[in-house]
Every structure is written in C-alpha cells, then in structure tokens.
Amino acid sequence: MDGKTWNALVGIAKDTHTELMRQTGTVIPPTLFALKDGQLLGYVRLRGVYVGEDARGGIAEMSTFAAAAAADEIVVAWETQDIAVACDLVPLHPDSAVNVLAASRRRHWVYRYPYAEQQLPGRTEHGQIPCQPRWLPEPPPVDRGELEPSIEALMKFSFEPFDGASDRESAAYWLEEHGYTVRLTNPE
Template identity: 40%
Template structure:
C-alpha cells in the first residue's frame, strides 16, 4: 500500500472515531481489505452481544477480505471497546485508536492514543466527547493484538471454500444480511 492510501485510511478512521464519540457511540471495529493496492471497501462490525458473540463478530470481519482474495488488510478498533465487548483485559494504551496493517506474512500495529475532552455544552449541560490525539508510539512490527483481531487477520488471508459462481458477491450479501455495514468502492461494487 502506498503512503497516500495509508494516510487517507488513517485520516478517515480518525474522523470516524471522532464522529462516533460525538454521537455518544463506542467506535466499532472496521476492516478495510485491499487487492493489489486497491481498496475493496470498509466493513463495520455488526451489532453484537457482549462476550462470545462480539468475539465471533470481529473474526467474521475477515469474510469479505478472504472472499475478495485480499493481499492486504487494515483493521481499526478502539482498545477499550474491544476489551469491554469481548470480555478481555485492556492491553496497550486506552483510550486508543488502533490500526493494524497486515499481509499474509505479518502485521504492523499503529496506535493512536487519545484523551477524551468534552466539546461545547448543550442546554442539558452535556456536550459531545471529542478525542485529543496524544503522542503516538512508533509502528510496532508484530505488535501484540487482541485475540479476535489476530484471528480476523489470519482468516482474512485464508481462502473461502464456497461452491458458488460469485463467492465475493454472496459473501457481501450474507454479511449485510447479518447486520454488518458493508461499503464497497466503485471498483468492487456488486
């Protein structure tokens, strides 16, 4: 992936993270598969119950990447949200937007820690929460990942064995039916 694409994905994820916080929502994990440097799209986690369902939902993010034959993926998540939803300990800075860039040969973890600040107050006395980005550690090749995130990366590069004339198309439709928000780029639109 070239630097311009990486920078655009990071900026997009920071903007989405801030928008979720401003709306009072916890940022949900997002996977962005790429094929030969072309972004396939963004797949956002479906609503999930705390515990095993959340773990399964994160792992299932890999389905579109696997069906597309992705050679790279970027997965973004919030440290605290994934830990709370999956019943796991918090590992690493929190709050923190994490982005991992992976290929079948390995991954590099990028952490963007932040502090939450209240925005302008509403008449009720509460304002939206906004991230204030803190100094980020350098990229971490092979950095420690939450187990469901690691599994999602592994399965992203495991070919799906679907007996269907359009494995990519049927996978996208099934993911949407399950509640995942799937936004494909024009190149990969069905």
C-alpha cells in the same frame, strides 16, 4: 499499499471515531478495509453484538469479506477500551486509543493513536455525553505487535482460502444480511 492510501484509511478511521464521539458518544466499531494489488475493495464494519463470545465471533466473521475477495492486504481499525469491554478481556493498553492494523499474509504492523476524551456540552439524542478526542503523541508502530485475540483471528482468517461466498459481492450481501455494514469500491 502506497502512502496516500494508508494516510487516507487512517484519516477515515480517526475522522469516523471523532464524529461518532461527538454525535453519539460512542467510538469507532471494529472496521476492516480489504485491499488487493494496492486497490481498496471496500470495507466492513461490525454488526451490533452482545458482550463476550458474540463480539469475538462477530469480529472474526468480518474476515469473510477479505477472504472471499482474495485480499492481499487488510487494514483494521478499533478502539482499545471498546474491544476489551465487548470481548470481555483485559485491555492490552491502559489508555484509550484508535488502533490501526496493517497486515498482509506474512507480516503485520500495529499503529496506536492515543487520545484523551474532552467532554462536550449537552447530551446526544440517546442521552449519551458527547465528547471529542484530543490526540496525543503517537508511539512508533510495532512490527508484529500483540493483538487482541478477536483481531488476531480476523487477521488470520482474512488470508485463509474461503469455502463460502466466491466473490466480494456475495460476501458483502451475506454480511449485510447478518447486520454488518459493508461498502464496496470499484478498484481501477
């Protein structure tokens, strides 16, 4: 993947996170972007889940899209504290951050974008307190960095041969039928 694509995907993750915090008081749900030969094939965003096994399984299940599309790279974005709560785990890091994984079959890098929450006035339409991130200095990316178990499973299964849907359109349809948000792109 080239630097322009990488910067665009990180920008999408951070912008989505910022807008969700402002509009709904929530954070970016785990999101997987699948690429092949440097071209974005589309993305899948986690469905609504219950805490614990459902969240862990739901996150890993997003790999269906990348595996069916025969992706050779994935980018995954998630929020540190959110995934720890959803998966009923101790957080890998004590602070809030949007994490972005860049992975291929043989290697992965973990990038962390820490932030402090700044509360905004008022309430969202569902009674949540809106806020916005104040982005903090970024630590250097970590080659083969430690991952939450569900993200590690997502990464592993994204590159495994897939016996189910034979193409990204079929996988997208199946995932949407099960509550995931999926958007396909048309690679050049």
